[in-house]
Amino acid sequence: MTRLARALSGTLLVLASWCAATQWSVNDLMAALAARGSADATFTERRYVPVLDAPVQSSGTLRFVAPDRIEKHTLQPRSESLLLAGDQITLRQGQRTRSLTLTDLPDNGLAISSLRGTMAGDLAALRRGWAVALHGDRRLWTLSLTPASQAVTQYIEAVLIEGREDQIDRIEIRQADGVRSVMQIMPAPQNDKPR
Amino acid sequence: MSPRGRTTLLLWLVLLLLVIWQAARTPIRTDLSVFLPRSPALDQQILIEQLRVGALARLVLVGIDGGTAEARAQASRDLAATLRADTQFTQVANGDGQSLQADRAFVFRQRYLLSPTVDAARFSVDGLRTAIGETIEAVAAPAGMLAASLLPRDPTGETLQLIDTLSGPVTPRRVAGVWATRDGERALLMVGLRAPLIDSDAQQRALATLDSRFDALNQPELRLLKTGPAVFAAVSRERLITEAAVLSALSALLVISLLWLAYRSVRTLALGLVPVGCGVLAGIAAVGAGFGYVHGVTLAFGVTMMGEAVDYAVYLFVQADGGRDPGRSAHWRQHLWPALRLGTATSIAGFAVLLLSGFPGLAQLGLFAIAGLVAAALATRYGLPLLVPRDFRMRDVSALGARLDACQQHLVRWRHWIWLPCLTAAAVIGWNGNQIWQRELTALSPLPIETRQLDAALRSDVGAPDVRYVVAVPARDRESALRGAEASVARLTPLVQQGALSHVDAPTRWLPSEATQRQRQAALPSADELRSRLQRALRDLPLSPEKLQGFVDDVERARQAPLLTPESFAGTSLALALQSLLVEREATVAGEPSWLALLPLHGPPSGSVDVAVIRAALAGAEVGGVAPLLLDMKAATDTMYVDYLREAAWLSGGAAIAIVLLLAVNLRSLPRLVRVVLPLAAAVLCVVGGQLLAGVRLTLLHLVGLLLVVAVGSNYSLLLDQRSRADPGSTAADATRMLVSVALAATTTVMAFGVLAFSSVPVLSMIGSTVAPGVVLAFLFSAALAQPVHRDNERR
Numbered sequence: 001m002t003r004l005a006r007a008l009s010g011t012l013l014v015l016a017s018w019c020a021a022t023q024w025s026v027n028d029l030m031a032a033l034a035a036r037g038s039a040d041a042t043f044t045e046r047r048y049v050p051v052l053d054a055p056v057q058s059s060g061t062l063r064f065v066a067p068d069r070i071e072k073h074t075l076q077p078r079s080e081s082l083l084l085a086g087d088q089i090t091l092r093q094g095q096r097t098r099s100l101t102l103t104d105l106p107d108n109g110l111a112i113s114s115l116r117g118t119m120a121g122d123l124a125a126l127r128r129g130w131a132v133a134l135h136g137d138r139r140l141w142t143l144s145l146t147p148a149s150q151a152v153t154q155y156i157e158a159v160l161i162e163g164r165e166d167q168i169d170r171i172e173i174r175q176a177d178g179v180r181s182v183m184q185i186m187p188a189p190q191n192d193k194p195r
Numbered sequence: 196m197s198p199r200g201r202t203t204l205l206l207w208l209v210l211l212l213l214v215i216w217q218a219a220r221t222p223i224r225t226d227l228s229v230f231l232p233r234s235p236a237l238d239q240q241i242l243i244e245q246l247r248v249g250a251l252a253r254l255v256l257v258g259i260d261g262g263t264a265e266a267r268a269q270a271s272r273d274l275a276a277t278l279r280a281d282t283q284f285t286q287v288a289n290g291d292g293q294s295l296q297a298d299r300a301f302v303f304r305q306r307y308l309l310s311p312t313v314d315a316a317r318f319s320v321d322g323l324r325t326a327i328g329e330t331i332e333a334v335a336a337p338a339g340m341l342a343a344s345l346l347p348r349d350p351t352g353e354t355l356q357l358i359d360t361l362s363g364p365v366t367p368r369r370v371a372g373v374w375a376t377r378d379g380e381r382a383l384l385m386v387g388l389r390a391p392l393i394d395s396d397a398q399q400r401a402l403a404t405l406d407s408r409f410d411a412l413n414q415p416e417l418r419l420l421k422t423g424p425a426v427f428a429a430v431s432r433e434r435l436i437t438e439a440a441v442l443s444a445l446s447a448l449l450v451i452s453l454l455w456l457a458y459r460s461v462r463t464l465a466l467g468l469v470p471v472g473c474g475v476l477a478g479i480a481a482v483g484a485g486f487g488y489v490h491g492v493t494l495a496f497g498v499t500m501m502g503e504a505v506d507y508a509v510y511l512f513v514q515a516d517g518g519r520d521p522g523r524s525a526h527w528r529q530h531l532w533p534a535l536r537l538g539t540a541t542s543i544a545g546f547a548v549l550l551l552s553g554f555p556g557l558a559q560l561g562l563f564a565i566a567g568l569v570a571a572a573l574a575t576r577y578g579l580p581l582l583v584p585r586d587f588r589m590r591d592v593s594a595l596g597a598r599l600d601a602c603q604q605h606l607v608r609w610r611h612w613i614w615l616p617c618l619t620a621a622a623v624i625g626w627n628g629n630q631i632w633q634r635e636l637t638a639l640s641p642l643p644i645e646t647r648q649l650d651a652a653l654r655s656d657v658g659a660p661d662v663r664y665v666v667a668v669p670a671r672d673r674e675s676a677l678r679g680a681e682a683s684v685a686r687l688t689p690l691v692q693q694g695a696l697s698h699v700d701a702p703t704r705w706l707p708s709e710a711t712q713r714q715r716q717a718a719l720p721s722a723d724e725l726r727s728r729l730q731r732a733l734r735d736l737p738l739s740p741e742k743l744q745g746f747v748d749d750v751e752r753a754r755q756a757p758l759l760t761p762e763s764f765a766g767t768s769l770a771l772a773l774q775s776l777l778v779e780r781e782a783t784v785a786g787e788p789s790w791l792a793l794l795p796l797h798g799p800p801s802g803s804v805d806v807a808v809i810r811a812a813l814a815g816a817e818v819g820g821v822a823p824l825l826l827d828m829k830a831a832t833d834t835m836y837v838d839y840l841r842e843a844a845w846l847s848g849g850a851a852i853a854i855v856l857l858l859a860v861n862l863r864s865l866p867r868l869v870r871v872v873l874p875l876a877a878a879v880l881c882v883v884g885g886q887l888l889a890g891v892r893l894t895l896l897h898l899v900g901l902l903l904v905v906a907v908g909s910n911y912s913l914l915l916d917q918r919s920r921a922d923p924g925s926t927a928a929d930a931t932r933m934l935v936s937v938a939l940a941a942t943t944t945v946m947a948f949g950v951l952a953f954s955s956v957p958v959l960s961m962i963g964s965t966v967a968p969g970v971v972l973a974f975l976f977s978a979a980l981a982q983p984v985h986r987d988n989e990r991r
Binding site: 045047049050051052053054056057058072074077078080081082087088091093098101102103104105106108111173175177179181 | 295299331332334335336337338339340341343344346347359368369370371372737738739742743
C-alpha cells in the first residue's frame, strides 16, 4: 500500500466511525461486549441434522474468561466438555481427554472461535476469518458472520448471533451440508456461578 | 646411477602408478555401517538394517525459525510444495491442510476395511441400533458438528474413531495451519529421503537440494534447521574432514618447520615426505582392493598412523647422511636398517591382529597400516637413497648430540625410579577396576551436543520420540508379517489398557493383513440385507432408513473394493508411517525372513517399559513358526559397541604377545628383550593411568592409540638398544647421530599427535591425547633403560 493510500484509508476510517457514532455500529457492539469481560451462562442447544427426524438437544454451561478462554460444559445428555484457550482445544468425555488445535478441525476452528471473538468483543479477531455485518439496533441486534475464505465456505455457510445490548441471546451456526446448530444463551444467576 | 638403481627406480615407479590407479578408483564411504559387526544375531542384524537402509534412517526433521508465524507457515508450505515435486524425496509432511485432507479422505473412503470394530455383530440389527444410537448421541457433544456431518454416510461412526487414532499418541501442534513446535516458534516438516543412509553421497545431494530450495524462497529472516541420521552423517563427515584437514595442516607445518631446522633444504624436506606419501597411497589401494571401498575414519586414522613413516626418512637422513656416502650407507644397511626393519615388523605384527577383527572398520585399519608401513619402509630402504642428490650433506648435529647425550646420562642415573610412575599407574588402573572402559557408543559421536539437543527437541515435538523398544515380527512374506503384527498387537493391547505402555505403533493400523481385510468385508451385509436390517434397527431412533442410502451404497462398495496394499497410500502422509513400520529386507540369505513388521513401543508417561512384562505378553505369539522379537535399540547398539571393545581388547592382547614373541626370536637375549619391551609396557601403563586420573574412560580409539604408541615406540627402543651395542666400524659420531635421529623422530611424532589432542572431535582428540604422551614416555623410558654407550661407561 502506498503512503497516500494508507493516509486516505486512515482518513476514511475516521470519517466512517464519526458517521457511525450516531447509530448502533459494529464498533459500539464490540465495545459493549468487550466491556463485559468474563461471563458465565447456561445454554440449551439444538442441532438440526437433515437426515434426523428431530433435532438433537443438549444443555449445559458456558463460561468465557477474558481474554481468550472458552469453557463449554455439556451436562445433558452426557457430561462432556470443551475447553478452548489460545488455539488449543481440550475435549473431555468421561476419563478420556483429547487435545487438538483449532486448525485440526475441518473448518479450521472458525465456528468455535467466532463464538469467542464475539464474547470477547474482539472485532479484529472476527474480521480475520469473517465478513462481519450488523443489523438491527441496540435493543435487538443480529451480527451475521460469513466466511471470508473460499476454503471455509465448503464447511460453513454463516454464523448468526442475536442479542440485546451487551447480552448474547442466540447463536446459530449453519453448516454447508445443511447441519444447523441453534444455541440459546441465558446469563447465569450471579450467586450460582458454576465452578 | 647404476643400472641396478635404474631398474629399482623403474620398478618403484610402475608400482607407484599401479597403486595410484587403485587408490583413485577406491570410493570413500562415511556411514557408520562398517563399524558394525559382519555377522551378528538376528536382532542386531535387524538393527543394522534399520541403521543402513531403514525408513527411520532416511527421515529428516526440518525446522523453520525466525520471522512471523505466518511467514514460517508460508515458507513451510512453499518448501513442501517444491520438495513434493522432487523425486529425491519420498514424503514431505508438514501438517498442512492438503495432506491432512488427503489423510482424512483416505480414512473416510477406506473406513470399512480399516476400522477394527467392523465385524458381523456390529452389522447385526442390534449392533447397528447401538452404533447408530451412539453416533446420534455424539451429535450432542461439544464437538458433535463433525459427527453430524458424517451421520448420513457413516452412521456407525467408524471415521471418527479412526481419525482419533490417525495421528498417534502425540501430534505436533499446528500454528497458522502447519506443524509447529510446542512453543509455536518454529515450523516443522518431516521429509523422507529416497536414498538410504549407506548411500551417503545421494543423501548429501538431497540435503543440499533441501537447502537450496529453502534459499530460493528468499526469506532472509527465516532460518532452516535440519536433524536426522542423514544430517548427522553430514555433520560428522564435515567436522571430521574439516578438523582433520585444519589440524593435519597445522601439525604438518610444525613438523616441516622442525625438519627444516634439521635439514635446511627444501629438497631434503620434500624427499622426507616421499615414504609417507607412498604409505598412504599403498594403504588406500590395499584397503580398496580388499574391501572395495575405504571408510573415511579408516583413512583419517590410517594417515595419522603413517606418521611413523616420517621417522623412517629422518633415520635415513640423519643416521646415514642420506645414504649417499658408500661407507656410511653400507654401515647403515648392515647395522641400523635391521633394527628399523625389526621395528617395522613389530608394528606390522601389532596391526596384523586387527585383520582378524569381525568388524570391517578395524580390519580395514589393520590392512591400511600394514600396507602403508611396508610401502614406506621399502621406499626408504631401496628408493629414497637413489633420489638423494649427490651433494647431500646433513647438518652438523654433534653439538645437539652432545647435549642429548648428557641428558640421557641423567635419565640413566634415574632409571631405577621407573617403577614409581609404573606402580602409580597400575594402582590407578586397579582402583578404577570396572570403570576403565566407556561402554556407550555416544562417547565416540563426533556430533556437537547442540546437534543432539536439537534432534531430541524436534523429535519430541513431532511425536517421533527416539523409541528404545521395538517389537520386530520377521516373516517370509508381507502377509505373514502383517498377520504376525496383528497377533502381537492383540497381545500388547491389554498392556496399553493397563497403563504398562502408552501406545503401540503398528503397520496394521493402516494396512491390516489381507485375512483381516477379507474378514471385515465378509462381515458387511449385502445392500438388500443391510436395508432390511436398518428397517428394524432404526425403529426407535429419529432416523429413517431411506435417508441412509449413502451408507448402504458405501458399504456395498466396500464389500467389493480391492483390498488395501502399500500402494493404496500414495499421496497420503500415512505412506511414510507405513514405510517405516513395514519393511522388505534387502538381499537376505535364502530361508531367512525377508519381511519385517516393526511395532515401536511407547512407554508409559511416567516410568519405563517393563521388559519382562512385555516378553511375557508376547510369549507364544507366533505366526508361521516365527516368533516376534523384542528389540532394545539402545542396548543392542551399546552391546554391539561393547562387543567391539572386548574384541579389540583381546586383539590388543594378542598383538602384545605377537610383538614380544617376534622381538624374542629376533633379539635372542633376555636382557635386550627387557630393554626393548619394558619402555613400551611402561609407557602404555602410564598413559592409561594418566587418562583415568584425568577422568577419561577408555574407548576403542584409546586402544588404537596405544597400539600406535607400541608401534612407534618399538622403533625408538630398538634403535637405542642397537646404538648401545658396540659394533665394529661404529664411531662416536654415529652414536650421536643415532640419538639425534631418534629424538628428532620422537619430536615430530609428538608435534603431529599433540595437535590432534586439541581437536573438538572426540575421535581425533582421543587419539592425540593417547599417542603424544605415549610417544614422549616411550622415548624417555627407552633412553633411560638403554645400555649406555661404551665411552660413557668410561666416563662414569
